[in-house]
Amino acid sequence: MNTAATGxxxxxTATRLIGVAALAITAFVAVSAFWLTPADAVQGESVRIMYxxxxxxxxxxxxxxxxxxxxxxxxxxxxxTLGFDRxxxxxxxxxxxxxxxxxxxxxxxxxxxxxxxxxxxxxxxxTLFLFVTYVGYLAVRNIDTDPQRRARRSAVLALLAVLExxxxxxxxxxxxxxHQEASVLNPDGDVRLDGxxxxxxxxxxxxxxxxxxxxxxxxQRLAALADARxxxxxxxxxxxxxxxxxxxSGAGA
Amino acid sequence: MxxxxxxxxxxxxxxxxxxxxxxxxxxxxxxxASQVPDSAKPxx
Amino acid sequence: xxxxxxxxKKDLMIEWRSRMLLVRxxxxxxxxxxxxAVALDSEPLILRAAAGLVWLAMLFSSLLVVQRAFAIETxxxxxxxxxxxxxxxxxxxxxxxxxxxxQLLSLAVLLVAGAIVLYGATxxxxxxxxxxxxxxxxxxxxxxxxxxxxxxxxxMNGKDSLLPLLAMPVAAPLLIGASxxxxxxxxxxxxxxxxxxxxxxxxxxxxxxxxxxxxxxxGTLVEAES
Numbered sequence: 001m002n003t004a005a006t007g008x009x010x011x012x013t014a015t016r017l018i019g020v021a022a023l024a025i026t027a028f029v030a031v032s033a034f035w036l037t038p039a040d041a042v043q044g045e046s047v048r049i050m051y052x053x054x055x056x057x058x059x060x061x062x063x064x065x066x067x068x069x070x071x072x073x074x075x076x077x078x079x080x081t082l083g084f085d086r087x088x089x090x091x092x093x094x095x096x097x098x099x100x101x102x103x104x105x106x107x108x109x110x111x112x113x114x115x116x117x118x119x120x121x122x123x124x125x126x127t128l129f130l131f132v133t134y135v136g137y138l139a140v141r142n143i144d145t146d147p148q149r150r151a152r153r154s155a156v157l158a159l160l161a162v163l164e165x166x167x168x169x170x171x172x173x174x175x176x177x178x179h180q181e182a183s184v185l186n187p188d189g190d191v192r193l194d195g196x197x198x199x200x201x202x203x204x205x206x207x208x209x210x211x212x213x214x215x216x217x218x219x220q221r222l223a224a225l226a227d228a229r230x231x232x233x234x235x236x237x238x239x240x241x242x243x244x245x246x247x248x249s250g251a252g253a
Numbered sequence: 254m255x256x257x258x259x260x261x262x263x264x265x266x267x268x269x270x271x272x273x274x275x276x277x278x279x280x281x282x283x284x285x286a287s288q289v290p291d292s293a294k295p296x297x
Numbered sequence: 298x299x300x301x302x303x304x305x306k307k308d309l310m311i312e313w314r315s316r317m318l319l320v321r322x323x324x325x326x327x328x329x330x331x332x333x334a335v336a337l338d339s340e341p342l343i344l345r346a347a348a349g350l351v352w353l354a355m356l357f358s359s360l361l362v363v364q365r366a367f368a369i370e371t372x373x374x375x376x377x378x379x380x381x382x383x384x385x386x387x388x389x390x391x392x393x394x395x396x397x398x399x400q401l402l403s404l405a406v407l408l409v410a411g412a413i414v415l416y417g418a419t420x421x422x423x424x425x426x427x428x429x430x431x432x433x434x435x436x437x438x439x440x441x442x443x444x445x446x447x448x449x450x451x452x453m454n455g456k457d458s459l460l461p462l463l464a465m466p467v468a469a470p471l472l473i474g475a476s477x478x479x480x481x482x483x484x485x486x487x488x489x490x491x492x493x494x495x496x497x498x499x500x501x502x503x504x505x506x507x508x509x510x511x512x513x514x515x516g517t518l519v520e521a522e523s
Contacts, residue, residue: 010282012296030264045256049263056267075517097274105263112259129466136463143453156514157449157463163510164467171470171499175477211271218278221296225285228293 010221015214022210029207032200040197046112049105051200055208057102057127063095063212064130064161067137071158074151082227083220085151088158089141090219094212096134103131122176126169133161147227300385304392309399311369318400322361326404329354330411340417347416348479351408352472355401355439358408359468360461362400363443366393367451390444390515394508397440405432409479418483427493428482434500435475441504442468445511448518474499 033051040047067088074084106124107117118124137157144150291297312318333350337343343350409432412418420428446464450456474496481493 008291008294008297009279009286010294010296011279026268030268033264045260048260052264052267094274097270101267101270104266108259108263112256129469132462132466136459136466139455139459139462140450140453143455143459152517152520153449156517160445160467160510160514163506167470167503167506168466171473174495174499175473178477215271215274215278218275218282221294222278222282222285224295225282225289225293228289229285232289232293 010218010225015217018210018214018217022207022214025203025207025210029200029204032196032203037197037200043113046109047197049109049112051204053102053105053109054201055204056098056105058205059208059212060095060099060102060127060130062209063091063098063216064134066091066216067095067158068162071155075155075159082147082151083224085147085155086220086223086227087216088155089138089223090216092134092137092141092158093219094215096131096138098208098212099127099131099134103127120176122169122173125172125176126165129168130161130165133164137161298388298391300388301391301395304389305395305399308366308369308393308396312365312396312400317365318362318403322358322400323404323407325361326354326358326408327411329357330408330415334415343416344418345485347412347418348483348485349472349476350416351405351412351479352435352475354408355405355435355475356465356468356472358404359397359401359439359443360464362397362404363447363464364457364460366397366444367447370451386516386519387512389519390448390512391508393444393448394437394440394511397444398437401436401440401443402432405436412483420482421484424482424484424490424493427490427497428479430497431475431478431482431493431500434497434504435471435478438471438500438504438507439468441507441511442471445507445514448515471500471503474503 029051033048037048037051039045043050070084070088070091074082074088077084103124110119111117137154140157141150141154144153286294330350333346333354334343337346409418409428413420442464446460446467450459450463453459478493478496478500481490481496
């Protein structure tokens with residue numbers, strides 16, 4: 001058993017590969033978004049925000065799904081491993097960032113295209129609720145000191161969120177239908193992109209997914225390190241006590 | 254003129270915050286990794 | 298279910314003796330109604346908004362009720378004793394919901410009366426059933442959400458600020474449904490009674506979902522707190 005601390009970090013060959021790929025594709029997307037693709041016939045230049053908005057939104061939802069699934073697995077396996085819980089937490093941390101970015105970029109896009117920063121349409125409103133739910137979930141995770149209890153508590157919250165979000169969405173849909181809005185005002189929906197624009201969008205989704213995976217891998221390992229440090233600290237303290245006891249009993253004999 | 258400002262903000266904010274999170278993660282990971290034995294790192 | 302009623306009765310007896318609801322929460326709820334009037338400063342606007350404001354006030358007041366429901370347990374680690382004594386966590390959960398429901402329903406009655414008196418809202422006889430059903434289902438839903446998330450943050454540092462953050466987003470559908478249904482019951486132009494009943498259906502679904510999901514989750518939440 002290698003008990004030495006070689007200082008080897010959370011990076012592995014896999015993460016280095018993913019990281020390089022993510023950087024390369026993101027660079028391409030950025031270049032394409034600003035220079036290679038034309039302005040949209042309908043939206044004008046504001047379509048260039050789409051290339052960053054859609055991928056962030058996609059990752060935010062992906063992260064939420066991953067958190068939900070790993071939370072369920074975490075509850076099912078809680079006597080054996082905390083691994084699933086760490087992934088759930090890491091995914092939520094990354095997800096909340098991407099969700100915040102999705103909301104901000106969407107808002108800026110909306111301002112450019114429709115003239116308003118915000119619309120009370122079902123999708124945006126539900127996304128906002130999802131964001132707040134994430135924040136609450138992370139707040140709870142932050143406070144719990146015992147990893148087992150934290151895993152249990154946050155897993156329950158994550159699964160309740162899976163219940164809550166469709167309820168919220170449905171009631172907001174009903175609510176807004178009272179106001180008989182045209183559902184035209186949809187930032188992601190019916191914009192027709194083709195050719196290089198569509199390819200760039202797709203590349204953006206790929207790039208940001210890779211970024212997501214990279215971040216989750218590292219943060220999940222980081223959580224493992226943090227938990228291990230507590231244990232290591234305890235082990236060292238116990239070893240020190242034993243050494244102390246051995247030396248005093250040896251001296252006394 | 255508004256346009257380009259918003260577009261740039263969107264991109265810089267997004268990429269910037271992602272980069273910030275990445276750097277913070279790596280920095281903290283390096284610090285913790287030096288305090289923890291390799292046996293606790295199953296990914297290595 | 299008998300054990301649940303025992304738990305409920307205990308909670309309500311504690312509440313009755315301390316009169317927390319009567320002396321603190323009810324005045325707060327009415328105060329919120331008054332503050333809305335002061336802030337909005339327009340009688341027609343207040344009358345139009347009456348339904349929504351009633352349920353907003355309910356939401357805020359429910360936090361106080363729920364926080365109390367668990368504070369009385371954690372003060373002496375009484376929750377553990379309660380669980381051991383009653384055997385089944387879901388019974389404790391149901392019991393706490395019943396107790397919260399009774400208190401919240403009383404608050405709802407008070408607040409609707411407040412809206413009638415302070416805001417000039419009116420209920421026609423044909424809408425009374427709609428109004429009462431709304432109050433019943435919404436209070437039940439609120440009781441179950443509050444109890445569940447109250448249990449989730451019990452024993453935590455910062456539970457008093459965490460509870461609103463966690464429970465309020467979840468209660469949003471309830472706020473929407475109860476407000477629209479009450480709006481219909483109070484005779485609004487935009488929503489008629491049949492639409493009001495559709496909202497009551499939503500409220501019922503909400504209550505059923507959270508009572509059942511809560512029963513399952515409650516067991517996991519309170520198991521062996523190490």
